[in-house]
Amino acid sequence: MSAGGPCGGPVPGDGPVTVLYDKVALIGLGLIAGSMSLAMRRAGLAGSITGYARSAETRAVAVEIGLVDHVCDTAAEAAKDADLVVLCVPVGAMEAMARDIAPVLKPGCTVSDVGSVKRAVIAAVGPHIPEGVHFIPAHPLAGTEHSGPRSGFAELFDNRWCILVPDGADRAATDRLRALWEGMGSFVEEMDADHHDLVLAVTSHTPHLIAYTMVGVADDLQRVTDSEVIKFSAAGFRDFTRIAASDPTMWRDVFLTNKDATLEILGRFTEELFALQRAIRTGDGDHLHAYFTRTRAVRRGIIDAGQDTAAPNFGRTPVPKG
Amino acid sequence: MSAGGPCGGPVPGDGPVTVLYDKVALIGLGLIAGSMSLAMRRAGLAGSITGYARSAETRAVAVEIGLVDHVCDTAAEAAKDADLVVLCVPVGAMEAMARDIAPVLKPGCTVSDVGSVKRAVIAAVGPHIPEGVHFIPAHPLAGTEHSGPRSGFAELFDNRWCILVPDGADRAATDRLRALWEGMGSFVEEMDADHHDLVLAVTSHTPHLIAYTMVGVADDLQRVTDSEVIKFSAAGFRDFTRIAASDPTMWRDVFLTNKDATLEILGRFTEELFALQRAIRTGDGDHLHAYFTRTRAVRRGIIDAGQDTAAPNFGRTPVPKG
Numbered sequence: 145m146s147a148g149g150p151c152g153g154p155v156p157g158d159g160p161v162t163v164l165y166d167k168v169a170l171i172g173l174g175l176i177a178g179s180m181s182l183a184m185r186r187a188g189l190a191g192s193i194t195g196y197a198r199s200a201e202t203r204a205v206a207v208e209i210g211l212v213d214h215v216c217d218t219a220a221e222a223a224k225d226a227d228l229v230v231l232c233v234p235v236g237a238m239e240a241m242a243r244d245i246a247p248v249l250k251p252g253c254t255v256s257d258v259g260s261v262k263r264a265v266i267a268a269v270g271p272h273i274p275e276g277v278h279f280i281p282a283h284p285l286a287g288t289e290h291s292g293p294r295s296g297f298a299e300l301f302d303n304r305w306c307i308l309v310p311d312g313a314d315r316a317a318t319d320r321l322r323a324l325w326e327g328m329g330s331f332v333e334e335m336d337a338d339h340h341d342l343v344l345a346v347t348s349h350t351p352h353l354i355a356y357t358m359v360g361v362a363d364d365l366q367r368v369t370d371s372e373v374i375k376f377s378a379a380g381f382r383d384f385t386r387i388a389a390s391d392p393t394m395w396r397d398v399f400l401t402n403k404d405a406t407l408e409i410l411g412r413f414t415e416e417l418f419a420l421q422r423a424i425r426t427g428d429g430d431h432l433h434a435y436f437t438r439t440r441a442v443r444r445g446i447i448d449a450g451q452d453t454a455a456p457n458f459g460r461t462p463v464p465k466g
Numbered sequence: 467m468s469a470g471g472p473c474g475g476p477v478p479g480d481g482p483v484t485v486l487y488d489k490v491a492l493i494g495l496g497l498i499a500g501s502m503s504l505a506m507r508r509a510g511l512a513g514s515i516t517g518y519a520r521s522a523e524t525r526a527v528a529v530e531i532g533l534v535d536h537v538c539d540t541a542a543e544a545a546k547d548a549d550l551v552v553l554c555v556p557v558g559a560m561e562a563m564a565r566d567i568a569p570v571l572k573p574g575c576t577v578s579d580v581g582s583v584k585r586a587v588i589a590a591v592g593p594h595i596p597e598g599v600h601f602i603p604a605h606p607l608a609g610t611e612h613s614g615p616r617s618g619f620a621e622l623f624d625n626r627w628c629i630l631v632p633d634g635a636d637r638a639a640t641d642r643l644r645a646l647w648e649g650m651g652s653f654v655e656e657m658d659a660d661h662h663d664l665v666l667a668v669t670s671h672t673p674h675l676i677a678y679t680m681v682g683v684a685d686d687l688q689r690v691t692d693s694e695v696i697k698f699s700a701a702g703f704r705d706f707t708r709i710a711a712s713d714p715t716m717w718r719d720v721f722l723t724n725k726d727a728t729l730e731i732l733g734r735f736t737e738e739l740f741a742l743q744r745a746i747r748t749g750d751g752d753h754l755h756a757y758f759t760r761t762r763a764v765r766r767g768i769i770d771a772g773q774d775t776a777a778p779n780f781g782r783t784p785v786p787k788g
Contacts, residue, residue, distance in 0.1 A: 285701045288778030348701030357739045359761040362668050374767040379607045379670030382774045389765035392758035399746045417679045424721045436714035439681040443711035445696040452704045456610030458780040
């Protein structure tokens with residue numbers, strides 16, 4: 145790895161092009177796989193990229209827009225001879241994919257994934273990985289509320305973190321995968337699966353569940369019309385609707401497979417919510433003010449760390465009048 | 467009013483300039499008052515604009531940046547001879563301001579406000595309004611997580627809704643205030659105070675409380691460090707931190723004064739959250755998938771109504787690398 149990039153990795157488009165894997169296979173062709181393909185091309189990290197998606201429609205779109213170099217009709221066909229196979233399907237579909245590709249995996253190749261939970265993926269995929277193949281789970285903390293093969297873009301991972309869960313995997317293979325993610329623009333951190341699942345329950349899974357809940361409640365009220373909810377959403381609610389527009393299958397699988405950590409954080413959340421609710425009921429303004437002051441500092445930290453824009457309202461593009 | 471604008475109002479910068487009020491007084495010089503001053507100037511809606519803020523520092527900044535035409539040292543001085551006085555202070559400070567300005571109010575003038583709750587503002591301000599003065603509460607549904615005199619901008623109200631709560635006020639005076647908000651770029655709707663407070667509990671107050679709670683929980687966990695929360699926030703959490711960075715005093719007052727409606731919606735929220743929590747615990751993927759699918763439609767409605775951008779991640783400006 146050349147110096148100068150994040151965590152010592154290469155700066156995309158700034159150093160010599162290094163092909164890290166001759167053949168990469170992406171199993172699944174949604175937002176993350178599509179963005180990976182575009183980000184790998186941007187930095188010249190892969191010799192060639194094959195892809196597979198279960199849906200014929202998705203495969204047709206991927207061919208139409210040239211999302212990968214070759215679109216295959218089966219996962220095994222895509223994974224054959226690959227130096228890196230990345231499972232980019234919802235967590236609940238990972239085991240079936242691992243079973244399909246296992247017989248064709250090349251000795252010495254690396255299998256990774258991009259699932260939002262790691263303990264469950266290891267349990268589902270691990271047993272299918274043949275001897276001599278490196279299994280290194282990964283999770284890029286990047287995404288949007290859009291999904292499908294047309295939603296990817298090369299910049300998705302720039303300045304975002306990718307967590308690797310090597311769990312004792314070969315060091316050289318791990319370093320190569322690390323270099324790939326750095327080459328796609330990410331910062332990389334390694335941690336164990338349980339800690340990953342707890343951290344993500346806090347920074348992602350519980351916030352998503354809460355957003356889904358709030359949007360469902362608003363949609364369901366009899367005394368406030370849907371039209372009112374929509375027109376008056378700029379007062380705060382619309383931010384929740386973005387999160388609650390994420391892919392339903394992916395998120396169903398996240399909650400089913402990161403049950404314990406999500407329920408733990410949800411328990412802490414409701415405990416705290418009830419304390420604030422009691423402060424409202426009893427008119428304890430000091431408690432509310434102190435709580436609301438403390439949370440401001442977290443925002444500052446995120447902006448200073450380059451993880452969000454400081455522009456008001458996220459610098460939303462103004463909507464044309466009328 | 468000329469035709470062609472939202473709700474039949476004038477299109478800013480597109481029709482003849484009409485001064486709607488010779489003298490406007492803004493009591494409070496934060497985000498909303500500052501944006502009102504800039505929006506009124508943009509469309510030439512006010513002959514002159516005076517302003518008052520309790521804090522000497524805020525007044526000094528307002529003078530320095532020329533936020534209004536005259537900055538006064540007392541609310542009464544600012545309100546004297548005004549044709550329109552707008553209370554732009556936290557809800558908890560409205561009564562004291564109304565008491566201060568009551569003796570100087572010009573017969574026939576209009577008093578309004580921009581508070582986030584309406585029933586409590588009517589109860590606090592109404593009794594101080596002299597005979598012959600029009601009191602027409604208002605609430606522009608626009609804002610950002612920033613506050614203070616430097617945070618205002620002329621476009622804040624463009625395409626956003628402003629709710630008027632005339633409650634039997636003089637029709638001509640109400641229409642004039644309506645034209646002012648339309649001239650500042652808003653759409654205008656009229657409703658009664660209780661319905662306003664319920665609608666806002668759904669679209670704003672409860673979402674804010676939930677966001678504050680989630681950010682507080684994340685900040686408080688022992689097993690996940692603040693640094694991890696910040697680095698990995700892009701997975702969803704960072705959207706909550708924006709809302710939870712809003713002005714603590716304003717929001718304390720909102721919850722203390724819109725207690726009943728907020729507690730009602732919070733009750734519905736926790737009921738629904740517990741149902742989803744049970745679905746997670748029992749592994750009921752169908753319930754989760756159906757719920758997550760339904761909420762996608764709400765987002766679509768908001769985008770179609772021009773109340774948010776369709777760009778992924780709100781079209782956030784990419785943060786420069788490194």
